[in-house]
Amino acid sequence: xxxxxxxxxxxxxxxxxxxxxxxxKENGERVPHLAAVLxxxxxxxxxxxxxxxxxxxxxxxxxxxxxxxHTVSEVELLETIHDLNDNDEIDGxxxxxxxxxxxxxxxxxxxxxxxxxxxxxHPTNFGKMALDMxxxxxxxxxxxxTLLERFKVETKGKHTVVIGRSHIVGRPMxxxxxxxxxxxxxxxxxxxxxxxxxxxxTLQADIIVTALGVPGFLTADMVNEDVVIIDVGIxxxxxxxxxxxxxxxxxxxxxxxxxxxxxxxxxxxGVGPMTIAMLLKNTLIARDRRSQSGK
Amino acid sequence: xxxxxxxxxxxxxxxxxxxxxxxxKENGERVPHLAAVLxxxxxxxxxxxxxxxxxxxxxxxxxxxxxxxHTVSEVELLETIHDLNDNDEIDGxxxxxxxxxxxxxxxxxxxxxxxxxxxxxHPTNFGKMALDMxxxxxxxxxxxxTLLERFKVETKGKHTVVIGRSHIVGRPMxxxxxxxxxxxxxxxxxxxxxxxxxxxxTLQADIIVTALGVPGFLTADMVNEDVVIIDVGIxxxxxxxxxxxxxxxxxxxxxxxxxxxxxxxxxxxGVGPMTIAMLLKNTLIARDRRSQSGK
Numbered sequence: 001x002x003x004x005x006x007x008x009x010x011x012x013x014x015x016x017x018x019x020x021x022x023x024x025k026e027n028g029e030r031v032p033h034l035a036a037v038l039x040x041x042x043x044x045x046x047x048x049x050x051x052x053x054x055x056x057x058x059x060x061x062x063x064x065x066x067x068x069x070h071t072v073s074e075v076e077l078l079e080t081i082h083d084l085n086d087n088d089e090i091d092g093x094x095x096x097x098x099x100x101x102x103x104x105x106x107x108x109x110x111x112x113x114x115x116x117x118x119x120x121x122h123p124t125n126f127g128k129m130a131l132d133m134x135x136x137x138x139x140x141x142x143x144x145x146t147l148l149e150r151f152k153v154e155t156k157g158k159h160t161v162v163i164g165r166s167h168i169v170g171r172p173m174x175x176x177x178x179x180x181x182x183x184x185x186x187x188x189x190x191x192x193x194x195x196x197x198x199x200x201x202t203l204q205a206d207i208i209v210t211a212l213g214v215p216g217f218l219t220a221d222m223v224n225e226d227v228v229i230i231d232v233g234i235x236x237x238x239x240x241x242x243x244x245x246x247x248x249x250x251x252x253x254x255x256x257x258x259x260x261x262x263x264x265x266x267x268x269x270g271v272g273p274m275t276i277a278m279l280l281k282n283t284l285i286a287r288d289r290r291s292q293s294g295k
Numbered sequence: 296x297x298x299x300x301x302x303x304x305x306x307x308x309x310x311x312x313x314x315x316x317x318x319x320k321e322n323g324e325r326v327p328h329l330a331a332v333l334x335x336x337x338x339x340x341x342x343x344x345x346x347x348x349x350x351x352x353x354x355x356x357x358x359x360x361x362x363x364x365h366t367v368s369e370v371e372l373l374e375t376i377h378d379l380n381d382n383d384e385i386d387g388x389x390x391x392x393x394x395x396x397x398x399x400x401x402x403x404x405x406x407x408x409x410x411x412x413x414x415x416x417h418p419t420n421f422g423k424m425a426l427d428m429x430x431x432x433x434x435x436x437x438x439x440x441t442l443l444e445r446f447k448v449e450t451k452g453k454h455t456v457v458i459g460r461s462h463i464v465g466r467p468m469x470x471x472x473x474x475x476x477x478x479x480x481x482x483x484x485x486x487x488x489x490x491x492x493x494x495x496x497t498l499q500a501d502i503i504v505t506a507l508g509v510p511g512f513l514t515a516d517m518v519n520e521d522v523v524i525i526d527v528g529i530x531x532x533x534x535x536x537x538x539x540x541x542x543x544x545x546x547x548x549x550x551x552x553x554x555x556x557x558x559x560x561x562x563x564x565g566v567g568p569m570t571i572a573m574l575l576k577n578t579l580i581a582r583d584r585r586s587q588s589g590k
Contacts, residue, residue: 106428127422130470131462133401135418157489165473167426175425175470178460178485187496189484190473194452201482 002263004147004230006270010277013146014059017280021060032287033062034118034279035084035093039077039103040070045096052094055276061283064090074103078111085113088295092118092286094279115289118282121168130175136282141172143274144209144230148183153228153263158206160186163198163218163251169211169232177207198222210251220256229257229264232271296553299442299525299560305572308441309354312575316355327582328357329413329574330379330388334372334398335365340391347389350571356578359385369398373406380408383590387413387581389574410584413577416463425470431577436467438569439504439525443478448523448558453501455481458493458513458546464506464527472502493517505546515551524552524559527566 021031034056038049049065056063066080077099084093093116099105114124120138128135137145148155160177164170174190177183186207191198202208202222210218211232223229233251250267258264265271316326329351333344344360351358361375372394379388388411394400409419415433423430432440443450455472459465469485472478481502486493497503497517505513506527518524528546545562553559560566 123422123426123428124419125422126425127418127420130421130425130466131418133418157491159491171425171470171473174473174483174485175466178466178469178487185487185489187484187486187490188469189482190469191482192473192480194480195482196452
């Protein structure tokens with residue numbers, strides 16, 4: 001069994017990016033600049049955005065954090081987004097979700113210039129991905145593809161089963177694994193809450209990507225020998241014996257499934273750390289594209 | 296066995312549209328206007344575009360056919376598209392494919408205003424479809440959904456197997472059948488040229504959508520009793536005994552598979568006739584959306 005170590009891989013990627021940024025500086029080029037918009041002061045959101053800003057600093061990106069009160073109006077938020085679209089100093093930006101109720105998240109999403117949409121959530125980018133065009137791939141799926149690529153996990157002709165059809169993981173993964181190229185060329189089955197007899201399906205899988213958020217959902221009796229397991233579930237489970245009062249766990253019964261798997265992502269330390277690394281990668285790609293078009 | 300009669304269903308839809316157009320006229324409203332751009336004079340393309348124009352006449356739409364020589368430059372074609380985008384009299388338009396070699400089809404596709412893209416091929420519309428937003432669904436997949444809907448074929452919790460991953464049929468169908476709602480909520484498996492042991496997969500299917508273009512590919516031993524068959528393959532097979540010198544056939548061994556199927560589309564007369572009806576439907580939707588925004 002080989003551990004798909006996301007912590008190490010994401011550190012490798014960050015170092016590679018830092019090196020590129022260093023070269024940009026030495027060549028007198030402008031370095032990538034990521035902006036993050038945070039509405040309100042939700043604890044988890046603050047933590048996520050904080051990690052993203054810190055990651056930018058680590059690789060030498062410029063970063064800008066725009067904090068808006070939770071009472072901000074939709075019009076004001078849209079104005080902020082238009083300003084970021086128009087600001088030539090900014091290569092890419094994200095709007096941290098969730099947004100407060102007075103704001104239509106879909107409207108906000110659609111207002112982001114697709115060329116600065118480093119989260120890859122804009123329909124134009126999502127459609128380009130589904131139509132095999134060059135685009136931004138959302139960070140979590142991009143992180144999974146990168147793990148498969150760097151660990152040289154064969155995907156061609158394999159049967160990949162995706163559990164969960166969310167817009168940010170399940171649906172894009174089901175599309176990406178069936179595209180031409182590597183990683184890709186898999187036969188892909190997308191399963192969800194209406195799927196009957198999921199065990200009969202997971203038992204046929206060479207690769208399983210699970211993104212349910214149900215701790216211990218995938219048990220050893222549901223998988224074949226030598227299966228590849230990508231666990232995207234991240235759930236906090238209350239545990240008074242832990243210093244933080246909780247522990248983090250995925251969708252997979254790691255202890256038992258890992259005995260059968262050929263490759264498996266741990267949780268934490270698997271897909272999670274890859275996400276921020278891929279956001280940085282997308283920002284670097286945005287910078288490169290913009291500089292090619294003279295910006 | 297129930298025949299999914301696309302000829303009858305498409306006629307029903309055209310009559311419904313004609314009635315709506317009649318009401319528009321009586322209310323003094325502007326009727327839908329579809330334009331088609333045809334480059335060159337390829338026989339098959341002429342036939343397709345001709346059928347579309349004729350279908351517009353039949354339901355009372357206005358139509359405009361723009362014919363450009365096969366020597367047209369990319370710049371000239373793009374200008375034509377910008378003119379159509381800007382022309383408030385036009386509700387929707389299509390660019391008949393294939394295009395000559397000197398023209399980058401992707402560039403042309405991206406130039407179409409998504410709000411007039413009644414073929415549903417623009418990435419913004421494709422992405423909206425994949426993200427469950429309101430959009431234009433490409434005509435062939437839209438036709439299949441409509442057949443399933445009108446014949447009340449249950450899709451929820453069923454296992455749909457899609458054969459072929461083309462941008463215009465296989466990929467969108469694999470997305471649409473797994474979306475929430477009806478038709479949808481299927482467990483979906485997308486298969487293609489790299490799929491191993493396709494028979495083991497089709498034998499698990501409650502619904503099979505095949506879009507390969509290989510006559511007789513799907514045989515009776517590959518399907519279960521009561522399977523639902525959607526045959527999108529359309530191949531001309533040379534046959535001197537026929538008046539036209541050929542006959543049209545699908546991917547399915549109809550004679551034998553139909554004995555096991557609960558529902559099946561004939562070829563011709565199944566999915567084919569639905570395509571033009573759904574193009575008209577998309578044009579009507581475009582007109583409605585535009586009139587709601589005061590155009």
